[in-house]
Amino acid sequence: MGRPREFDADDALQTALELFWRKGYEGTSITDLTDGMGITKPSLYGTFGNKEVLFRMALQRYEQNYMAFFWSALEQPKARTVAFDILRGFVNAQTEECNPGGCLVVNAARACSDAALEIHKTIVERIEVGQKALARRFERAKREGDLPADSDPEDLARFILTVAQGTAVQASSGASREEVYRLVDIAMKSFPGAS
Amino acid sequence: MGRPREFDADDALQTALELFWRKGYEGTSITDLTDGMGITKPSLYGTFGNKEVLFRMALQRYEQNYMAFFWSALEQPKARTVAFDILRGFVNAQTEECNPGGCLVVNAARACSDAALEIHKTIVERIEVGQKALARRFERAKREGDLPADSDPEDLARFILTVAQGTAVQASSGASREEVYRLVDIAMKSFPGAS
DNA sequence: GACGTTCCATACCGATCGGTATAGAACGGC
DNA sequence: GCCGTTCTATACCGATCGGTATGGAACGTC
Numbered sequence: 001m002g003r004p005r006e007f008d009a010d011d012a013l014q015t016a017l018e019l020f021w022r023k024g025y026e027g028t029s030i031t032d033l034t035d036g037m038g039i040t041k042p043s044l045y046g047t048f049g050n051k052e053v054l055f056r057m058a059l060q061r062y063e064q065n066y067m068a069f070f071w072s073a074l075e076q077p078k079a080r081t082v083a084f085d086i087l088r089g090f091v092n093a094q095t096e097e098c099n100p101g102g103c104l105v106v107n108a109a110r111a112c113s114d115a116a117l118e119i120h121k122t123i124v125e126r127i128e129v130g131q132k133a134l135a136r137r138f139e140r141a142k143r144e145g146d147l148p149a150d151s152d153p154e155d156l157a158r159f160i161l162t163v164a165q166g167t168a169v170q171a172s173s174g175a176s177r178e179e180v181y182r183l184v185d186i187a188m189k190s191f192p193g194a195s
Numbered sequence: 196m197g198r199p200r201e202f203d204a205d206d207a208l209q210t211a212l213e214l215f216w217r218k219g220y221e222g223t224s225i226t227d228l229t230d231g232m233g234i235t236k237p238s239l240y241g242t243f244g245n246k247e248v249l250f251r252m253a254l255q256r257y258e259q260n261y262m263a264f265f266w267s268a269l270e271q272p273k274a275r276t277v278a279f280d281i282l283r284g285f286v287n288a289q290t291e292e293c294n295p296g297g298c299l300v301v302n303a304a305r306a307c308s309d310a311a312l313e314i315h316k317t318i319v320e321r322i323e324v325g326q327k328a329l330a331r332r333f334e335r336a337k338r339e340g341d342l343p344a345d346s347d348p349e350d351l352a353r354f355i356l357t358v359a360q361g362t363a364v365q366a367s368s369g370a371s372r373e374e375v376y377r378l379v380d381i382a383m384k385s386f387p388g389a390s
Numbered sequence: 391g392a393c394g395t396t397c398c399a400t401a402c403c404g405a406t407c408g409g410t411a412t413a414g415a416a417c418g419g420c
Numbered sequence: 421g422c423c424g425t426t427c428t429a430t431a432c433c434g435a436t437c438g439g440t441a442t443g444g445a446a447c448g449t450c
Contacts, residue, residue: 001426002427003415003417006428023308042409051409162362166362169304170353186354189385197394199446201397226437234398236440245439
């Protein structure tokens, strides 16, 4: 009962996600959000709570809708394919025409001012979650003989994500998909099992 | 003649550099700057003009004092040494105890809000200057037979700087110097001439 | 010691920040 | 038709943003 809302909350969240992606957490103002969503401030606060929870909801949606490739890549049978699929998946998301450039997480990782410290902590934590999951996957590969006995799974995981973060900077600076694809090919030469 | 200023402008600029390094352009407020410098706003504006020119002065000082290794690395005789010295130099600057974490340029590269567009353009431009200089160095190496005939100097330059940008994200997220050193070693396996 | 000059301290500017109080408009249930 | 509820619109909140006007204090010069 009561008056029905005149906008689609899901559409609005998608708009917020894209704005945060493009401009970062602190770079996106409430006015940016309400203008983009086409709603008023009370509607935004009534629906989403406040800016911080809205960002966290957008972050969750981002991981679900744009970072899903990461977790399915982990299920590839060979570590080398895991690594390649992850890098390619990142680059695809970062250079998709209809997406903002770069990576929402990396773009927001410099939520710099003291006021955004909590957001920064969350971002760093999300990166670590992915890095640890990848390291565990590489440990399994090492046990299976899929990775050499002298390789360090944690270092390899850090390397892959570091390249992904680097490509995010490149992509948000305007590098083309093909350029970054070639970059991934070069990076993969460092990975055990290169032809 | 006139009353002498009661603070050292060079010290103040160094403080500004460190604040911008740690918190980015928009994340650093005028109050942050004046508090850190121990001066008042009129002194800051009288000495440096405004926030944007202060940032550009800090950026210039940063390149001179912390990125000098880049240009001397270019003078190394072998391309592989050039690449390694550059990566090591970046990591050293990014993980120096007494420095803020990461890279001022990468941290500021997400000067996200619409207001900071000019700063963002400058930052992207500074990255490109380095990337092009490195590509030219690798072109020379290719001509000299120091790099294989089928290698692409531009792609190699982009790869090295992408890894450097990735390490900057890692470092500002708290990775240790040794961890990032190992990461550089892995990345160097992609570079032509690996043992 | 008066002077022009330069710097410092306080207090202020309009704009914007994230967030909210208030009042009215649009609905379902009775 | 009326009520309770939930939305929307306007107008506002204190705080902070980058930047400045004003007045006095500290100098070298004469």
